[in-house]
Amino acid sequence: MDDKVEEPIDFIMKHCLWQSHSRNWDRERQNEEILxxxxxxxxxxxxxxxxxxxxxxxxxxxxxxxxxxERYTWINAMSKDELAQLIDTLKARLDYLTISGSLNEELSDKNY
Structure with a gap:
């Protein structure tokens, strides 16, 4: 499943502004609720x-x-369980890229 995650992650990183909030708690909430x-x-x-x-x-x-x-037609052939696993894996990867693995120190700056 990990091999299928990178294309959808790439789409989010390039096209979705919601993943760029300035606080980690905003990003956590956005990632959780939207996904x-x-x-x-x-x-x-x-x-x-x-x-x-x-x-x-x-x-x-x-x-x-x-x-x-539209972009990833292979998604249309996935079962509900596979879709759920894909989104769970995608969320974990997105959380890492945008929150826990981010080098952006503003995310956790309490004075910002």
Whole structure:
């Protein structure tokens, strides 16, 4: 599964501004919520849209799903379990690249 993650990660890094928040807690929340909704959409599960934040994350997830289905047609042939595993692996990689492995010291600067 790791070999399939790099293309979708590359898309996020190049096209999604939400992964560039200036605080690590913002990035953690964005990654979690958008990718959770992305997984739900890909797997045909219900998505919670009860709050304005939920709807905001949902819009980003819809855009991501549309792009993934168009650009990476192999996603369309995956089972729900494979899709869930893909998104979980993708999230772990994205968290590493944008949070825990980032060299951006502003992410954890308490005075910023």
């Amino acid at each position: 959770k909704k992305t997984k739900q959409l890909l797997c045909g599960e219900p998505v919670d849209l009860s709050t304005p934040s939920d709807r905001c994350y949902w819009v980003d997830a819809v855009s991501l799903v549309d792009a993934y289905r």
